[in-house]
Amino acid sequence: MDHHTLQKAQCFQGNLEKIAKSTHLVRMGHCLPGTMEKTSKDGTAGVPNLQLYDVKTGTCLKSFIQKKMQNWCPSWSDDEIICARNVNNEVHFFENNNFNTIANKLHLQKVNDFNLSPGSQPYKVAVYVPGSKGAPSFVRLYQYPNFAGPQAALANKSFFKADKVTMLWNKKATAVLVIASTDVDKTGASYYGEQTLHYIATNGESAVVQLPKNGPIYDVVWNSGSTEFCAVYGFMPAKATVFNLKCDPVFDFGTGPRNAAFYSPHGHILVLAGFGNLRGQMEVWDVKNYKLISKPVASDSTYFAWCPDGEHILTATCAPRLRVNNGYKIWHYTGSLLHKYDVPSNGELWQVSWQPFLDGVFPAKTIMYQAVPSEVPSEEPKVATAYRPPALRNKPVTNSKLHEDEPPQNMKPHPGSDKPLSKTALKNQRKHEAKKAAKQEARSDSASTPVIPQSVPRNTITQSVSGDPEVDKKIKNLKKKLKAIEQLKEQAASGKQLEKNQLEKIQKETALLRELEDLELGI
Structure with a gap:
């Protein structure tokens, strides 16, 4: 690798402050970066604790009072023409870095989060409103600055089970993926809560x-x-x-x-x-x-x-x-x-x-x-061997897996x-392919088929693969029973006195052979 390529990796030491885009630095807290002062308890305005700086000049462009720690950071469009900030049931938009005048407002009761689309104009924004009192949560897509009226939204997707969301725009700003998360899984299936994935497109389409x-x-x-x-x-x-x-x-x-x-x-x-x-x-x-x-x-x-x-x-x-x-x-x-x-x-x-x-x-x-x-x-990583208790260390290792790899x-x-195949169709297709492969393997091995003893019926040991594990299991059990019956018949022929239950097993031979034949004919 040449020196020019290595120079592409630039290392930085030290705690980096939050930088929004290329020309603005956001500082949270009146005294130290990354901290926030508490607002006054008596309801007065308090001291501004959120500052926006011009990185080139070091000038403080604007100071705000930020009450919530969650989703406090302003967001710029890629071309830095608009900047948005979440404030008390509204998303405020500023244009051309003029923070003294609010250019537009998107008002939604209890709006919790927003996400600006990537790329240049027309700008789009996705907003999230959490559900309350039995009402569902929802994410809506808007095109800036068309926020007025009930038909202004480009798309809307409502869903339950969402304490918080992550919204991901694609590069062309045509669709958003929403990861909805709950802090607690009420079914008890997961300690980490429950998550669902939703798709919302700017043309109005949506899906789970x-x-x-x-x-x-x-x-x-x-x-x-x-x-x-x-x-x-x-x-x-x-x-x-x-x-x-x-x-x-x-x-x-x-x-x-x-x-x-x-x-x-x-x-x-x-x-x-x-x-x-x-x-x-x-x-x-x-x-x-x-x-x-x-x-x-x-x-x-x-x-x-x-x-x-x-x-x-x-x-x-x-x-x-x-x-x-x-x-x-x-x-x-x-x-x-x-x-x-x-x-x-x-x-x-x-x-x-x-x-x-x-x-x-x-x-x-x-x-x-x-x-x-x-x-x-x-660098070949060292593979850690599984712990084995002393009583098993001198015994052969058995290959066992906690999970079946797919x-x-x-x-x-x-x-x-x-359309893609359904789950049932895919399952049937896999069975069919397994059955076809087994038949091809059986044909290739037919020339080397071992000689079958005359005392054992041929249909009791003929290999058959149905592709269905349950059918294969039944065939295997039937063959096992028939083999045991053949051994009992050989013992009786040699003059050994059989028990009553052993004689009853021999009497079931015809029924077992018929059942085996029916299963193999269905393959």
């Missing part, structure tokens, strides 16, 4: 995204083309699924130790990762062909970022999240570790980021599957079909 596995929603990300999104969800091992704009599943990545997803800047590569309390395993996927590229491991990572060139990946271990083994690594998406920096033991790394570039500076390149060469030795599965509809 059906997630096949129960459990928390760890991450949801849009691809750069705004045509699909990926959700990571479900109790561990978590599932990851790509959905289209109709909220239909396109590809299921199966289950694995992951809790985050990251699309490359060009949207052609997707990284599924397990950070935090997981081991740092990453899966790098080609999302055009849905093919696995590499599986590097970045242990103890607290930060992940794609380089704007769409080829290199940055992972870092930063304080205060982790104060040991601070440093950063630069990877190629094919799994090669290209550069590693470890912070000295007397220092701490607080932040690391790529040098920013404008969109379009780096064109998308053809995806490679062969790992690029690297002079940095690969493999990746293409969910796209077959040619000539408008």
